[in-house]
Amino acid sequence: MKLITSTLSCSRQGFVKTVKTGLLATVLAFSGVQAYALSELNVAQGSDPQNLDPIDTFRLSWGSIGSNIFEGLIQRGEDLQLVPGLATAWEFLDDNSRIRFTLREGVSFHNGEPFNAAAVKYTFDRLLGEQGQKGPQRSNYTSIGSVEVIDDYTVEFHMNQVDPVLITKLAGYGAMIVPPKYIEEVGEEAFDRKPVGTGPYQVVSYEPSVELKLARFEGYWNGTAKTELVNIRFISEPATRMAELMSGGVDISLNVPNTSVETLKKNKSVDLVTVGGPTVNMMRFKANSGITADARVREAMNIAIDRDAILNALLGGLGESIATAQGELSFGNDASIKKYPYDPARAKALLKEAGVAPGTDITLDIYNSDETFREISQVVSSYLGMVGLNLKIRANETNIMASDLIPNGKTGELFQFGWGGWTFDFDNTAYLLYHSGERFNPYINDAKLDELLEQQRATYDRDVREQALQQVAGYIREQSLELPLFNLATMYGVSKKVSGFVPAPDDRVRYMNVVVAE
Amino acid sequence: MTAQTEIRTTPAWFSNAMARCRNLEFVVGITLTLLLVGLVLLAPVFFPDGGESINLMARLAAPFAEPGHPLGTDALGRDILARIATGGKVSFVVGVYSSLGAVVLGTILGLYAGYYRGVLDTIVMRFADIQLAFPFILFAMTVIAIYGPSLERIIIVMIVTQWVQYARIVRGSVLALRERTFILAAKSYGQSSAKIIFSHILPNAMGPLIILLTLNIANNILLESSLTFLGLGVDPQTPSWGGMLAEGRNYVQTAWWITLFPGLAIMLTVLGLNLLGDWLRDQLGKSVQ
Numbered sequence: 001m002k003l004i005t006s007t008l009s010c011s012r013q014g015f016v017k018t019v020k021t022g023l024l025a026t027v028l029a030f031s032g033v034q035a036y037a038l039s040e041l042n043v044a045q046g047s048d049p050q051n052l053d054p055i056d057t058f059r060l061s062w063g064s065i066g067s068n069i070f071e072g073l074i075q076r077g078e079d080l081q082l083v084p085g086l087a088t089a090w091e092f093l094d095d096n097s098r099i100r101f102t103l104r105e106g107v108s109f110h111n112g113e114p115f116n117a118a119a120v121k122y123t124f125d126r127l128l129g130e131q132g133q134k135g136p137q138r139s140n141y142t143s144i145g146s147v148e149v150i151d152d153y154t155v156e157f158h159m160n161q162v163d164p165v166l167i168t169k170l171a172g173y174g175a176m177i178v179p180p181k182y183i184e185e186v187g188e189e190a191f192d193r194k195p196v197g198t199g200p201y202q203v204v205s206y207e208p209s210v211e212l213k214l215a216r217f218e219g220y221w222n223g224t225a226k227t228e229l230v231n232i233r234f235i236s237e238p239a240t241r242m243a244e245l246m247s248g249g250v251d252i253s254l255n256v257p258n259t260s261v262e263t264l265k266k267n268k269s270v271d272l273v274t275v276g277g278p279t280v281n282m283m284r285f286k287a288n289s290g291i292t293a294d295a296r297v298r299e300a301m302n303i304a305i306d307r308d309a310i311l312n313a314l315l316g317g318l319g320e321s322i323a324t325a326q327g328e329l330s331f332g333n334d335a336s337i338k339k340y341p342y343d344p345a346r347a348k349a350l351l352k353e354a355g356v357a358p359g360t361d362i363t364l365d366i367y368n369s370d371e372t373f374r375e376i377s378q379v380v381s382s383y384l385g386m387v388g389l390n391l392k393i394r395a396n397e398t399n400i401m402a403s404d405l406i407p408n409g410k411t412g413e414l415f416q417f418g419w420g421g422w423t424f425d426f427d428n429t430a431y432l433l434y435h436s437g438e439r440f441n442p443y444i445n446d447a448k449l450d451e452l453l454e455q456q457r458a459t460y461d462r463d464v465r466e467q468a469l470q471q472v473a474g475y476i477r478e479q480s481l482e483l484p485l486f487n488l489a490t491m492y493g494v495s496k497k498v499s500g501f502v503p504a505p506d507d508r509v510r511y512m513n514v515v516v517a518e
Numbered sequence: 519m520t521a522q523t524e525i526r527t528t529p530a531w532f533s534n535a536m537a538r539c540r541n542l543e544f545v546v547g548i549t550l551t552l553l554l555v556g557l558v559l560l561a562p563v564f565f566p567d568g569g570e571s572i573n574l575m576a577r578l579a580a581p582f583a584e585p586g587h588p589l590g591t592d593a594l595g596r597d598i599l600a601r602i603a604t605g606g607k608v609s610f611v612v613g614v615y616s617s618l619g620a621v622v623l624g625t626i627l628g629l630y631a632g633y634y635r636g637v638l639d640t641i642v643m644r645f646a647d648i649q650l651a652f653p654f655i656l657f658a659m660t661v662i663a664i665y666g667p668s669l670e671r672i673i674i675v676m677i678v679t680q681w682v683q684y685a686r687i688v689r690g691s692v693l694a695l696r697e698r699t700f701i702l703a704a705k706s707y708g709q710s711s712a713k714i715i716f717s718h719i720l721p722n723a724m725g726p727l728i729i730l731l732t733l734n735i736a737n738n739i740l741l742e743s744s745l746t747f748l749g750l751g752v753d754p755q756t757p758s759w760g761g762m763l764a765e766g767r768n769y770v771q772t773a774w775w776i777t778l779f780p781g782l783a784i785m786l787t788v789l790g791l792n793l794l795g796d797w798l799r800d801q802l803g804k805s806v807q
Binding site: 238239242246257259260263266309310314366369371374375377378379381382392393394396400 | 570571572574575577578593594663666667749753754755765767768769770771772
């Protein structure tokens, strides 16, 4: 505050600047950083998770923030390889019923609290207990029975059941290690707004829906972040976000819409950086009633659409057409499953064989907020029109679609479905989409699929699991139970001034090594 | 004395200019309106595909860059001119039907409320107050979120929210008219209330209604465009001006023609109707008073 009053006589601009630096100086004072010429990185992303507590969220918008603040026992880098994080080693004991982790020493949280076995136990007790119950992350980790502290730097996980994806999940949101003392001191609500972790950046200030300011954590165990300050702004309107990027208001923009690809490619000060992502775009069938109960009709619709033409013309070729609801990077993907060919003549023949009269009306439900898919669906409608199906598109409000139409089975013959299989393990997608009784599976009830899906969940044997998952994918393809479209690339707009940016396929961007040239 | 006379007299050149302006208002107004109505009416003849044929090979073509696409094509390779002509139908249908619906409902309620007063008047006018206090967009979004978007629902929402202004104007006129001697005379002859309301009061209250109607049509065309722009309007496949604007906004930097032309169409239509409304007001103004 002294800094501010002493510069009141400065020009307005200088004043504002000094206030800014002054505040930051106060914030950073304890870490002994010089408060002038701080390097800054400005980032825009489409949405705000509204809550920074890792166990309260499942949004990608948290991933691009939380991955800079928190760390888990296991880390998954941008190359999707699992590497030691806060645990240096782990071993499976007693026929896989226990997993023992050796923890990293000399790590501390942003508030100075030490990282140790007690913190790990606290983290998982909190996740699996009452507090975790309130959020969406807990259900991913219920295979863990309890966590036992062996000594200060050794813990053991006692498993309730076999969980082949556990090690991957320990790199996931819910397993981010949190500081016990800090949470007990400030309370859960304060932690949602200003969380503390062991990551390379700490939270300075957070204004929901507007901006989050991060500052470098000088006590980070794994090197030092190259840029001192990271400001993450939440700009929900895609056109505004892109305008900010192109005018230099932000250095990196996440969530680049496909509709802006050409604009960015033509821009001289910005690069479009892409990487294969986990998100699949598809349409699913109302497979238990109406004309779509007939596998021939479903196949006909699948082969009536020229996916590659849409991909190349509309989406700038930034993605892959897919045969099943997974991309090439996914565990359980079977490269031998053939993509649907584009064969309108055969589609017509199949429809005729199934007794579907030309000009039959069918309905597709889409999310009204997804502009890219709005365009895709109109092209799909024109393809289906060519084989004699009259597709009506119904654009729905997001919440109505996700919490009413789909779970309650009230959709049209087709409905839009996007799925981000963040574990890159087909189990995460297949179980929730094809196992009977699951929330997002209102229409498929197949004993064979249920059996295969349960079978692969009961073993750690990779080969058995992979085979079962591939069989699931093969069966879905054979029965044409859905209409897979694309595995779209994850896109980032990055200013040419930026170096050291590595695009993350799962939106878990880390800004530690990013530098902005002056 | 002389000073006063000078002030009272409007210079001849000024009143001439005003008259010419009014004339110009009328000419421009009627030309724009007829031009756009004509384009929309003839759309099925010139563009039998309704602007719906997709051609991914010719997407984002600039105006005159491709044969057959004088105003260019959009992101799916559809002809902009065909879509503007076809999409205008949605705008005019919504604008005209919603305004007519509102004027009929509002006039009837206003006439009866003003003529009979009492409980009916209180009920109708309190309803009107509630309606006026309720933001239109909120109401529209709620209805459309619950029942899903469709053309009929947009029209109904507009009627439900806009009858109020007509009811209030008509009621005001009725209150003044019902005490006039010719109405009292009709009453003393024993004419029925319905006859008095519709053949004596209504014709005398028509002037302001017609003016408001023209302005209302223009206003509702704008509202429909805004609703569709927000994704609350007609379905994505039906071409409409607001929808075209929304689709084109992501391409503004590379393909300005997608947004410019439907934007111009909206602007010119509203301008034309507003000019006509202004002119009508000036013409009817004398008799209305």
